Structure formats: structure tokens, C-alpha cells
Amino acid sequence: MAKPPSSDKKGYHHGDLKQALLDETARILREEGESALSLRALAANLGVSRTAPYNHFENKQSLLCAIAEEGFARFNQTMQDVRDKHRGQGGEVLTRALVRAYLDFARNNQEYYDLMYGSDFWRSGKLTPTLKSTARGVLRQDIERLKRGQQRGLIAAEVDAVQFSQMYWGTLHGISRLLLDGVFTDTTSLKKLCDSTAAMLWQQLDPTR
Structure with missing residues (x-):
């Protein structure tokens, strides 16, 4: 045949x-x-x-969902590389590096980031199950990492891991969106902004506070 x-x-x-x-x-x-x-x-x-x-x-929508999934995979790898690079250097140093890496990823990968967190895209109600699972898994992994840090005495025991993760994501996404939308244009002061944001976040996590 x-x-x-x-x-x-x-x-x-x-x-x-x-x-x-x-x-x-x-x-x-x-x-x-x-x-x-x-x-x-x-x-x-x-x-x-x-x-x-x-x-x-199947269609353009499923293709865009796959792009968003790939964005999350790239993001996860970027953040894991930062954790590996700064392993053992202390929580404050790591927090600063993670904040900078998050904002850099958003700025340098807008074609992915806009789909990963785009409001119109998420409101469409046509997301693939794998994209929903992938997106929620990112936050869940951060929560689990915080809990493990608390068990090892590296994170303040009184921190609510869920609430902190939501604040962390909300803060960094808000700054990223301002950068991408052109509202915040002074990128020369981005390092200072990253350092200030990281200091604010670490103040909540610091087990010695």
C-alpha cells in the first residue's frame, strides 16, 4: 500500500x-x-x-495556550537557574536575584508574558486544561518552597506561605505590567527598584526579624 x-x-x-x-x-x-x-x-x-x-x-487559541505553557516552562527554568546560582548565599541575596530575574524575564519575553498573564486571554474561558494546571502549579511550587524554608528555619515561621506568595506575585506582576505598558519608563533606576522591592519582601521573610 x-x-x-x-x-x-x-x-x-x-x-x-x-x-x-x-x-x-x-x-x-x-x-x-x-x-x-x-x-x-x-x-x-x-x-x-x-x-x-x-x-x-486544533486552532489558533490552542496554539496560543501552548505558547503560554512554553512561557511558564521558560520562566520556571530561568528562576531555577537563579536559585542554583545563588544557592547558599543567603535569603536576602537570593530574593534580590529572583526579583531582578522576574522583571528581566517579563521585559525580555513579552511575547510569552502577555499570554501567561494576559487578562483578555484568561477571561476568554477557552484555556486548555494543561495551561490552567501549569499556571497554577507555578504558584503552588512557590508556596511549597516557602514551607520547606520554614521547616529548615530559613524563613520566618509566622509567615503565611499562601498569602506571601500571592503578595509576591502581585507585586512583581504589577511592576512588570507598568514596565511593559510604558507607564514606568525610567529603566535606568530599575536596579534600585528591584533592590527596594526585594528588601521589602525579605523583611517579611527574614527569620531573625
């Missing part, structure tokens, strides 16, 4: 095409904006048939 003709003109392997679609989507979002994005445009840009993207994504 003859094999059906391949829909993939560039000879992508199955997994390779999916990643190529994600990478090209991120590029379009970064350089051209969401209005320029369509599965047909992706297929044309990558030199595959019009139907090839549908083997991986």
Missing part, C-alpha cells in the same frame, strides 16, 4: 514541526503582533501544507 504524500515540505520530524510552529509563533508575536498570526501564515512561513499545523493544534 502506497504511503500518503507527506504534508511536510521541509521534512520536519513530527516533534520538530510542533516546536518549529511554537518558535515561529513566538517570533510573529514579538515582531508583528497577534493580529498577524494565523495557522495559515505559520504554514506558509515554514513551507509546509496548510493542514500541517492542525496535526498539532
Whole structure:
């Protein structure tokens, strides 16, 4: 029995095409904006048939959800790299580094960040279950890390891990949004802002206070 003709003109392997679609989507979002994005445009840009993207994504919404998921994965890796780099240097040093890394990630990866926390996107009611689980898992992991720190005496025992994590995320997301939306434009003072924010957060966590 003859094999059906391949829909993939560039000879992508199955997994390779999916990643190529994600990478090209991120590029379009970064350089051209969401209005320029369509599965047909992706297929044309990558030199595959019009139907090839549908083997991986049901529609544009599912594609955007996958981009948001990839954003969370990149974010998690970025923050883990910071924790590894500053391991054993003290909680205040680590907090300062994490704050800076968070804001840097938002500023340097807006094509992902806008989907990770975009209000219109989340209000659409059309998020994939895996994206919902991934997003909630990020906060849950932070809460668990705080609790482990308390058990080891590295974090003040009286800190409510859930409430602190919500404040931490809310504070850093608020600053990031001001930067991305052009409300806060004095990026030359960003280091001072990061240091002040980290000092405020560490004041709550410091077990010696």
C-alpha cells in the first residue's frame, strides 16, 4: 500500500514541526503582533501544507495556550537557574536575584508574558486544561518552597506561605505590567527598584526579624 504524500515540505520530524510552529509563533508575536498570526501564515512561513499545523493544534487559541505553557516552562527554568546560582548565599541575596530575574524575564519575553498573564486571554474561558494546571502549579511550587524554608528555619515561621506568595506575585506582576505598558519608563533606576522591592519582601521573610 502506497504511503500518503507527506504534508511536510521541509521534512520536519513530527516533534520538530510542533516546536518549529511554537518558535515561529513566538517570533510573529514579538515582531508583528497577534493580529498577524494565523495557522495559515505559520504554514506558509515554514513551507509546509496548510493542514500541517492542525496535526498539532486544533486552532489558533490552542496554539496560543501552548505558547503560554512554553512561557511558564521558560520562566520556571530561568528562576531555577537563579536559585542554583545563588544557592547558599543567603535569603536576602537570593530574593534580590529572583526579583531582578522576574522583571528581566517579563521585559525580555513579552511575547510569552502577555499570554501567561494576559487578562483578555484568561477571561476568554477557552484555556486548555494543561495551561490552567501549569499556571497554577507555578504558584503552588512557590508556596511549597516557602514551607520547606520554614521547616529548615530559613524563613520566618509566622509567615503565611499562601498569602506571601500571592503578595509576591502581585507585586512583581504589577511592576512588570507598568514596565511593559510604558507607564514606568525610567529603566535606568530599575536596579534600585528591584533592590527596594526585594528588601521589602525579605523583611517579611527574614527569620531573625
